[in-house]
Amino acid sequence: MTDSLIIPRRFNGPPDSGNGGYVSGRLAVRLGDTAEGVTVVLRNPPPLDTPLQVVSEEERLRLYDGERLLAEAMPGKVEASPIPAVPYETAVAAAAGYPGKDGDTPFARCFVCGPAREDGLGLTPGPVDAHTVATPWTPDASLEMGPEIVCAALDCPGGWSTDLLARPSLLGTMTVRVTALPEAGERCVVLGRLLRRDGRKAFAASTAYGEDGRLLGQADQIWIEFTPR
CATH class of the missing domain: 3.10.129.10 (Hotdog Thioesterase)
Structure with a gap:
Protein backbone atom coordinates (compact mmCIF):
# COMPACT_ATOMS: atom_id res chain seq x y z
CA MET A 1 0.00 0.00 0.00
CA THR A 2 1.28 3.48 -0.91
CA ASP A 3 0.21 6.75 0.70
CA SER A 4 1.60 10.30 0.72
CA LEU A 5 3.09 12.56 3.40
CA ILE A 6 4.24 16.19 3.39
CA ILE A 7 6.67 17.70 5.92
CA PRO A 8 5.60 21.38 6.26
CA ARG A 9 8.43 23.89 6.10
CA ARG A 10 7.84 24.96 9.70
CA PHE A 11 9.14 21.60 10.93
CA ASN A 12 12.69 21.77 9.58
CA GLY A 13 15.87 20.65 11.29
CA PRO A 14 18.63 21.64 8.88
CA PRO A 15 17.41 24.58 6.75
CA ASP A 16 16.02 22.55 3.85
CA SER A 17 15.00 19.23 5.41
CA GLY A 18 12.69 17.89 8.08
CA ASN A 19 13.59 17.73 11.75
CA GLY A 20 14.57 14.12 12.41
CA GLY A 21 12.43 13.75 15.51
CA TYR A 22 9.37 15.25 13.85
CA VAL A 23 9.77 13.02 10.79
CA SER A 24 10.24 10.00 13.06
CA GLY A 25 7.08 10.94 14.92
CA ARG A 26 5.04 11.28 11.75
CA LEU A 27 6.14 7.81 10.65
CA ALA A 28 5.59 6.35 14.14
CA VAL A 29 2.00 7.61 14.09
CA ARG A 30 1.48 6.07 10.65
CA LEU A 31 2.93 2.75 11.80
CA GLY A 32 0.43 2.56 14.64
CA ASP A 33 0.44 1.70 18.32
CA THR A 34 3.40 -0.36 19.48
CA ALA A 35 3.71 -0.70 23.25
CA GLU A 36 7.52 -0.68 23.45
CA GLY A 37 8.37 1.84 20.73
CA VAL A 38 9.02 2.49 17.07
CA THR A 39 12.46 2.53 15.46
CA VAL A 40 12.99 4.99 12.61
CA VAL A 41 16.17 4.90 10.52
CA LEU A 42 16.77 8.17 8.66
CA ARG A 43 18.58 7.40 5.40
CA ASN A 44 18.51 10.78 3.60
CA PRO A 45 17.28 14.29 4.45
CA PRO A 46 13.51 14.57 3.84
CA PRO A 47 12.66 17.62 1.70
CA LEU A 48 10.09 20.14 2.90
CA ASP A 49 6.70 20.99 1.40
CA THR A 50 7.08 18.08 -1.02
CA PRO A 51 4.69 15.16 -1.49
CA LEU A 52 6.56 12.05 -0.33
CA GLN A 53 5.52 8.45 -0.77
CA VAL A 54 4.91 6.15 2.20
CA VAL A 55 5.08 2.47 1.27
CA SER A 56 3.63 -0.01 3.77
CA GLU A 57 5.01 -3.55 3.79
CA GLU A 58 3.73 -5.77 6.62
CA GLU A 59 5.08 -4.13 9.84
CA ARG A 60 7.44 -1.71 8.09
CA LEU A 61 7.03 1.70 6.47
CA ARG A 62 9.40 3.18 3.93
CA LEU A 63 9.44 6.88 3.05
CA TYR A 64 10.51 7.82 -0.50
CA ASP A 65 11.11 10.94 -2.55
CA GLY A 66 10.64 9.41 -5.98
CA GLU A 67 13.00 6.42 -5.96
CA ARG A 68 15.19 7.85 -3.18
CA LEU A 69 14.73 6.11 0.16
CA LEU A 70 14.49 8.68 2.95
CA ALA A 71 13.54 6.68 6.05
CA GLU A 72 12.28 3.35 7.36
CA ALA A 73 10.04 2.75 10.38
CA MET A 74 9.46 -0.54 12.18
CA PRO A 75 8.44 -1.80 15.64
CA GLY A 76 11.24 -1.30 18.18
CA LYS A 77 11.99 -1.16 21.87
CA VAL A 78 13.41 1.71 23.91
CA GLU A 79 16.27 0.12 25.84
CA ALA A 80 17.60 3.01 27.94
CA SER A 81 16.02 3.71 31.31
CA PRO A 82 14.28 7.10 31.61
CA ILE A 83 16.70 9.85 32.57
CA PRO A 84 15.77 10.92 36.11
CA ALA A 85 13.69 14.08 36.18
CA VAL A 86 15.03 17.41 37.42
CA PRO A 87 12.92 20.31 38.71
Whole structure:
Protein backbone atom coordinates (compact mmCIF):
# COMPACT_ATOMS: atom_id res chain seq x y z
CA MET A 1 0.00 0.00 0.00
CA THR A 2 1.28 3.48 -0.91
CA ASP A 3 0.21 6.75 0.70
CA SER A 4 1.60 10.30 0.72
CA LEU A 5 3.09 12.56 3.40
CA ILE A 6 4.24 16.19 3.39
CA ILE A 7 6.67 17.70 5.92
CA PRO A 8 5.60 21.38 6.26
CA ARG A 9 8.43 23.89 6.10
CA ARG A 10 7.84 24.96 9.70
CA PHE A 11 9.14 21.60 10.93
CA ASN A 12 12.69 21.77 9.58
CA GLY A 13 15.87 20.65 11.29
CA PRO A 14 18.63 21.64 8.88
CA PRO A 15 17.41 24.58 6.75
CA ASP A 16 16.02 22.55 3.85
CA SER A 17 15.00 19.23 5.41
CA GLY A 18 12.69 17.89 8.08
CA ASN A 19 13.59 17.73 11.75
CA GLY A 20 14.57 14.12 12.41
CA GLY A 21 12.43 13.75 15.51
CA TYR A 22 9.37 15.25 13.85
CA VAL A 23 9.77 13.02 10.79
CA SER A 24 10.24 10.00 13.06
CA GLY A 25 7.08 10.94 14.92
CA ARG A 26 5.04 11.28 11.75
CA LEU A 27 6.14 7.81 10.65
CA ALA A 28 5.59 6.35 14.14
CA VAL A 29 2.00 7.61 14.09
CA ARG A 30 1.48 6.07 10.65
CA LEU A 31 2.93 2.75 11.80
CA GLY A 32 0.43 2.56 14.64
CA ASP A 33 0.44 1.70 18.32
CA THR A 34 3.40 -0.36 19.48
CA ALA A 35 3.71 -0.70 23.25
CA GLU A 36 7.52 -0.68 23.45
CA GLY A 37 8.37 1.84 20.73
CA VAL A 38 9.02 2.49 17.07
CA THR A 39 12.46 2.53 15.46
CA VAL A 40 12.99 4.99 12.61
CA VAL A 41 16.17 4.90 10.52
CA LEU A 42 16.77 8.17 8.66
CA ARG A 43 18.58 7.40 5.40
CA ASN A 44 18.51 10.78 3.60
CA PRO A 45 17.28 14.29 4.45
CA PRO A 46 13.51 14.57 3.84
CA PRO A 47 12.66 17.62 1.70
CA LEU A 48 10.09 20.14 2.90
CA ASP A 49 6.70 20.99 1.40
CA THR A 50 7.08 18.08 -1.02
CA PRO A 51 4.69 15.16 -1.49
CA LEU A 52 6.56 12.05 -0.33
CA GLN A 53 5.52 8.45 -0.77
CA VAL A 54 4.91 6.15 2.20
CA VAL A 55 5.08 2.47 1.27
CA SER A 56 3.63 -0.01 3.77
CA GLU A 57 5.01 -3.55 3.79
CA GLU A 58 3.73 -5.77 6.62
CA GLU A 59 5.08 -4.13 9.84
CA ARG A 60 7.44 -1.71 8.09
CA LEU A 61 7.03 1.70 6.47
CA ARG A 62 9.40 3.18 3.93
CA LEU A 63 9.44 6.88 3.05
CA TYR A 64 10.51 7.82 -0.50
CA ASP A 65 11.11 10.94 -2.55
CA GLY A 66 10.64 9.41 -5.98
CA GLU A 67 13.00 6.42 -5.96
CA ARG A 68 15.19 7.85 -3.18
CA LEU A 69 14.73 6.11 0.16
CA LEU A 70 14.49 8.68 2.95
CA ALA A 71 13.54 6.68 6.05
CA GLU A 72 12.28 3.35 7.36
CA ALA A 73 10.04 2.75 10.38
CA MET A 74 9.46 -0.54 12.18
CA PRO A 75 8.44 -1.80 15.64
CA GLY A 76 11.24 -1.30 18.18
CA LYS A 77 11.99 -1.16 21.87
CA VAL A 78 13.41 1.71 23.91
CA GLU A 79 16.27 0.12 25.84
CA ALA A 80 17.60 3.01 27.94
CA SER A 81 16.02 3.71 31.31
CA PRO A 82 14.28 7.10 31.61
CA ILE A 83 16.70 9.85 32.57
CA PRO A 84 15.77 10.92 36.11
CA ALA A 85 13.69 14.08 36.18
CA VAL A 86 15.03 17.41 37.42
CA PRO A 87 12.92 20.31 38.71
CA TYR A 88 11.70 22.83 36.15
CA GLU A 89 13.81 25.49 37.86
CA THR A 90 16.92 23.34 37.36
CA ALA A 91 16.15 23.08 33.65
CA VAL A 92 15.70 26.86 33.44
CA ALA A 93 19.09 27.36 35.09
CA ALA A 94 20.70 24.82 32.73
CA ALA A 95 19.31 26.73 29.73
CA ALA A 96 21.65 29.62 30.53
CA GLY A 97 24.48 27.32 29.44
CA TYR A 98 22.88 26.29 26.14
CA PRO A 99 25.81 26.12 23.69
CA GLY A 100 23.67 27.10 20.71
CA LYS A 101 22.14 30.24 22.20
CA ASP A 102 24.23 32.61 20.04
CA GLY A 103 23.06 30.94 16.85
CA ASP A 104 26.55 30.07 15.61
CA THR A 105 25.57 26.52 14.66
CA PRO A 106 24.21 24.72 11.57
CA PHE A 107 20.95 24.43 13.52
CA ALA A 108 20.22 28.11 14.21
CA ARG A 109 16.83 27.82 12.49
CA CYS A 110 15.91 24.32 13.68
CA PHE A 111 12.23 24.06 14.63
CA VAL A 112 13.14 22.48 17.97
CA CYS A 113 16.27 24.25 19.21
CA GLY A 114 16.96 27.12 16.81
CA PRO A 115 17.40 30.46 18.62
CA ALA A 116 16.54 32.29 15.38
CA ARG A 117 13.04 30.81 15.34
CA GLU A 118 10.04 32.58 16.83
CA ASP A 119 7.64 29.79 15.82
CA GLY A 120 9.64 26.80 17.08
CA LEU A 121 9.59 24.81 20.30
CA GLY A 122 12.25 27.04 21.85
CA LEU A 123 14.25 24.26 23.50
CA THR A 124 17.59 25.34 25.00
CA PRO A 125 19.42 22.25 26.31
CA GLY A 126 22.20 23.14 28.72
CA PRO A 127 24.39 20.99 30.96
CA VAL A 128 23.31 19.64 34.33
CA ASP A 129 26.29 17.28 34.57
CA ALA A 130 29.15 16.05 32.36
CA HIS A 131 26.94 13.92 30.11
CA THR A 132 23.41 15.24 30.66
CA VAL A 133 21.54 18.30 29.42
CA ALA A 134 18.14 19.65 30.38
CA THR A 135 15.78 22.23 28.94
CA PRO A 136 12.46 23.74 29.91
CA TRP A 137 9.67 23.35 27.37
CA THR A 138 6.33 25.14 27.46
CA PRO A 139 4.17 24.10 24.48
CA ASP A 140 2.16 26.94 22.99
CA ALA A 141 -1.29 26.98 21.49
CA SER A 142 -0.05 27.54 17.93
CA LEU A 143 0.67 23.81 17.64
CA GLU A 144 -1.83 21.01 17.39
CA MET A 145 -0.30 18.69 19.96
CA GLY A 146 0.35 15.14 18.84
CA PRO A 147 2.97 12.40 19.32
CA GLU A 148 5.06 13.86 16.49
CA ILE A 149 5.59 17.07 18.51
CA VAL A 150 6.76 15.10 21.56
CA CYS A 151 9.11 13.14 19.26
CA ALA A 152 10.49 16.43 17.95
CA ALA A 153 11.07 17.67 21.50
CA LEU A 154 12.96 14.45 22.29
CA ASP A 155 15.27 14.93 19.30
CA CYS A 156 17.61 17.85 19.94
CA PRO A 157 18.32 17.41 23.69
CA GLY A 158 19.87 14.03 22.87
CA GLY A 159 21.95 15.66 20.17
CA TRP A 160 23.16 18.51 22.37
CA SER A 161 24.33 16.00 24.97
CA THR A 162 26.87 14.87 22.32
CA ASP A 163 28.32 18.42 21.90
CA LEU A 164 26.97 19.52 18.52
CA LEU A 165 29.26 22.57 18.43
CA ALA A 166 32.47 20.56 18.55
CA ARG A 167 31.11 17.58 16.61
CA PRO A 168 28.16 18.59 14.39
CA SER A 169 25.94 15.55 13.87
CA LEU A 170 22.60 14.53 12.42
CA LEU A 171 20.09 12.11 13.88
CA GLY A 172 20.53 8.75 12.17
CA THR A 173 18.25 6.45 14.17
CA MET A 174 15.57 7.10 16.77
CA THR A 175 13.68 4.50 18.75
CA VAL A 176 10.87 6.41 20.43
CA ARG A 177 7.94 5.78 22.75
CA VAL A 178 5.35 8.48 23.51
CA THR A 179 3.20 7.84 26.58
CA ALA A 180 1.34 11.15 27.11
CA LEU A 181 0.79 14.56 25.54
CA PRO A 182 1.36 17.90 27.28
CA GLU A 183 -1.13 20.75 27.35
CA ALA A 184 -0.49 24.22 25.97
CA GLY A 185 1.18 26.30 28.68
CA GLU A 186 2.35 23.26 30.67
CA ARG A 187 5.84 23.58 32.19
CA CYS A 188 7.64 20.50 30.88
CA VAL A 189 11.25 19.35 31.15
CA VAL A 190 13.23 17.47 28.49
CA LEU A 191 16.59 15.82 29.20
CA GLY A 192 19.27 14.33 26.97
CA ARG A 193 22.20 12.10 27.92
CA LEU A 194 25.28 10.90 26.03
CA LEU A 195 25.68 7.16 26.57
CA ARG A 196 28.78 6.33 24.52
CA ARG A 197 30.66 6.98 21.30
CA ASP A 198 31.84 4.69 18.55
CA GLY A 199 33.84 6.51 15.88
CA ARG A 200 31.56 8.99 14.10
CA LYS A 201 28.51 7.64 15.94
CA ALA A 202 27.25 8.95 19.28
CA PHE A 203 24.64 6.98 21.23
CA ALA A 204 22.28 9.10 23.32
CA ALA A 205 18.99 8.93 25.20
CA SER A 206 16.31 11.52 25.90
CA THR A 207 13.30 11.78 28.20
CA ALA A 208 10.43 14.26 28.49
CA TYR A 209 8.32 14.94 31.59
CA GLY A 210 5.12 16.89 32.15
CA GLU A 211 4.59 19.50 34.85
CA ASP A 212 3.19 16.88 37.21
CA GLY A 213 6.18 14.59 36.70
CA ARG A 214 4.39 12.18 34.38
CA LEU A 215 6.46 10.60 31.62
CA LEU A 216 5.63 12.07 28.22
CA GLY A 217 8.08 10.01 26.21
CA GLN A 218 11.59 8.71 25.82
CA ALA A 219 13.96 7.82 23.01
CA ASP A 220 17.16 6.00 22.15
CA GLN A 221 19.19 7.80 19.49
CA ILE A 222 22.18 7.33 17.21
CA TRP A 223 23.78 10.55 15.97
CA ILE A 224 26.22 10.57 13.04
CA GLU A 225 28.94 13.20 12.83
CA PHE A 226 29.22 15.18 9.61
CA THR A 227 31.51 17.86 8.17
CA PRO A 228 29.71 21.24 7.89
CA ARG A 229 29.74 22.91 4.48
